[in-house]
Amino acid sequence: MFKDLREFLAKLEEEGQLVYYNDEVMPEPEVRLISRAACDMGSGTAPAVIMNNIKGYKGQRLAVNVHGSWANHALMFGMPKTTSLKDQFFELNRRWDNYPNGKVEWVDGDKAPCHEVILDEGKFNLLELLPCYKVNEYDGGFYLSKASVVSKDPDDPDNFDKENVGTYRLQIQDASTLCMQGLAFHDIAIQLRKAEERNEPLPVAVCLGVDPVLTFMASTPIAYDQSEYKMAAALNGIPMVLTKTTDGKLDVPAGAEFVLEGEIVPRVRVPEGPFGEFPGSYSGTRRQVLIKVKRVTHRKDPIFENLYLGRPWSEIDTLLGLNTCVPMFKQITETMPEVVAVNALYQHGLTVIIAVNPRFGGYAKSVAFRAASTPHGISYVKNIILVDGDVDPFDLEKVMWAMSTRIRGPQDVFVIPGTPGMPLDPGSEPAGMGVKVIIDATTPVAPERQLRDVRMVCPMPEAKKYQDILTDLQKAANKK
Amino acid sequence: MKCIRCGKEDSVHVVAKAPDGSGAWEIYKCDVCNYGWRSSEPAKMLDSSKWDPFFSLIGVDLNKLMIPCPIPPLREK
Numbered sequence: 001m002f003k004d005l006r007e008f009l010a011k012l013e014e015e016g017q018l019v020y021y022n023d024e025v026m027p028e029p030e031v032r033l034i035s036r037a038a039c040d041m042g043s044g045t046a047p048a049v050i051m052n053n054i055k056g057y058k059g060q061r062l063a064v065n066v067h068g069s070w071a072n073h074a075l076m077f078g079m080p081k082t083t084s085l086k087d088q089f090f091e092l093n094r095r096w097d098n099y100p101n102g103k104v105e106w107v108d109g110d111k112a113p114c115h116e117v118i119l120d121e122g123k124f125n126l127l128e129l130l131p132c133y134k135v136n137e138y139d140g141g142f143y144l145s146k147a148s149v150v151s152k153d154p155d156d157p158d159n160f161d162k163e164n165v166g167t168y169r170l171q172i173q174d175a176s177t178l179c180m181q182g183l184a185f186h187d188i189a190i191q192l193r194k195a196e197e198r199n200e201p202l203p204v205a206v207c208l209g210v211d212p213v214l215t216f217m218a219s220t221p222i223a224y225d226q227s228e229y230k231m232a233a234a235l236n237g238i239p240m241v242l243t244k245t246t247d248g249k250l251d252v253p254a255g256a257e258f259v260l261e262g263e264i265v266p267r268v269r270v271p272e273g274p275f276g277e278f279p280g281s282y283s284g285t286r287r288q289v290l291i292k293v294k295r296v297t298h299r300k301d302p303i304f305e306n307l308y309l310g311r312p313w314s315e316i317d318t319l320l321g322l323n324t325c326v327p328m329f330k331q332i333t334e335t336m337p338e339v340v341a342v343n344a345l346y347q348h349g350l351t352v353i354i355a356v357n358p359r360f361g362g363y364a365k366s367v368a369f370r371a372a373s374t375p376h377g378i379s380y381v382k383n384i385i386l387v388d389g390d391v392d393p394f395d396l397e398k399v400m401w402a403m404s405t406r407i408r409g410p411q412d413v414f415v416i417p418g419t420p421g422m423p424l425d426p427g428s429e430p431a432g433m434g435v436k437v438i439i440d441a442t443t444p445v446a447p448e449r450q451l452r453d454v455r456m457v458c459p460m461p462e463a464k465k466y467q468d469i470l471t472d473l474q475k476a477a478n479k480k
Numbered sequence: 481m482k483c484i485r486c487g488k489e490d491s492v493h494v495v496a497k498a499p500d501g502s503g504a505w506e507i508y509k510c511d512v513c514n515y516g517w518r519s520s521e522p523a524k525m526l527d528s529s530k531w532d533p534f535f536s537l538i539g540v541d542l543n544k545l546m547i548p549c550p551i552p553p554l555r556e557k
Contacts, residue, residue: 056499058502125499287542
């Protein structure tokens with residue numbers, strides 16, 4: 001759809017979904033406040049923001065909130081910006097199956113925009129080259145919160161499908177040093193483990209400002225041997241154009257705004273954090289992985305793209321929304337085709353709402369067990385709400401109706417203690433342990449005892465055509 | 481210079497200056513706890529007595545911080 005960040009920003013501008021903040025702002029706290037304000041404009045239609053007058057960084061540009069609304073999300077996939085969340089979910093689900101057709105092309109390094117400027121070690125200072133700022137007040141330093149980190153499997157370096165592109169938080173330590181949070185279940189941790197077992201550095205390329213669908217894929221929990229590049233191409237409908245890093249070790253998006261080439265120093269962990277994280281709380285200071293940056297390449301007049309995260313709802317909730325829903329839906333429906341849709345928008349799937357047509361009594365609860373045992377669900381999924389197949393799980397008014405009228409207390413609410421948990425969730429105690437809460441708000445089916453003998457007021461699909469007419473009438477009324 | 485966060489003396493040095501030459505700010509880094517901050521941050525963040533003590537690392541043994549990505553044993557050659 002869009003070959004790089006710049007093409008997408010142009011589309012956002014055309015659609016009224018990008019604004020420029022031209023007044024001078026302080027790196028702290030104003031950049032944070034403006035980023036927060038953009039998120040607070042609502043997940044429906046909040047715009048992306050480019051700040052181009054940050055004190056001390058005159059002439060440098062920062063883009064935030066690029067993925068910060070469902071309108072921008074729809075535009076990213078070439079859909080009208082008013083496309084409903086449910087329709088976006090089903091379209092994404094359809095394109096997901098296009099993975100085998102995801103095409104990748106390579107361009108020579110001297111033709112790649114990301115190599116327009118090449119800076120060797122000693123010639124760059126990351127804290128000056130990037131208009132960085134404290135994302136949250138008590139962060140341990142200046143963070144890259146939206147980087148796509150590329151690395152290979154040291155035991156299988158020629159396997160393109162295992163080349164990983166993942167989003168991990170990175171703290172800039174000084175001119176050429178980064179700290180990275182790699183959690184044990186991240187794909188890069190598998191690769192790092194293999195390199196560290198040999199006491200060898202792991203080459204990495206930290207890409208900033210890439211095409212928006214690649215950013216989306218880099219934060220998606222897909223299989224270890226599935227290529228994020230191919231999947232992004234499949235979702236985009238155009239080939240992913242890559243080039244080699246200048247040292248030839250890794251493949252990077254040719255249109256990236258910045259590429260930081262470097263390596264993870266083996267068997268070293270240094271203090272990192274805290275960092276305001278997606279559950280809305282700070283993670284603590286930990287000993288994390290160290291990256292030495294050897295070279296920086298960038299486009300002329302580059303745009304630094306970063307993301308606000310913290311107290312939800314923020315850009316990360318939109319970015320991690322549908323890409324959490326679709327893989328889980330795929331995995332559950334492999335064996336349970338009665339599942340209609342999965343809404344895992346809430347804090348990367350800590351809470352999920354699943355619409356299902358139960359085949360027999362108790363079936364919905366079995367669906368909950370399945371959700372809790374998907375690869376992502378094992379650690380993340382904590383609260384599982386089940387609703388009938390005719391309830392739109394993305395429409396919280398309908399979900400609350402189902403919960404209000406279906407739940408029978410002890411028969412429908414269960415707590416399973418002592419399960420894995422997500423360490424960044426403050427409800428995970430000790431960090432990494434958790435509970436599964438199952439709330440079954442489906443209508444009982446035989447042989448389970450029915451609710452009292454009532455008749456439901458039927459859904460009215462015939463009303464949809466009148467809804468379209470009313471929408472057009474309202475649009476016409478607005479134009480007057 | 482003393483670190484605002486861990487309180488270590490003489491552990492801080494300048495790691496960046498405003499690149500537009502305006503002299504608007506400097507960035508400092510503590511070599512012990514890796515805390516980084518900018519001279520132009522709001523006054524509250526530049527005075528450790530005004531910090532939320534939850535975030536202070538004074539007296540904390542940094543070697544005992546959690547390691548979320550453990551270092552594996554070396555492979556036998």
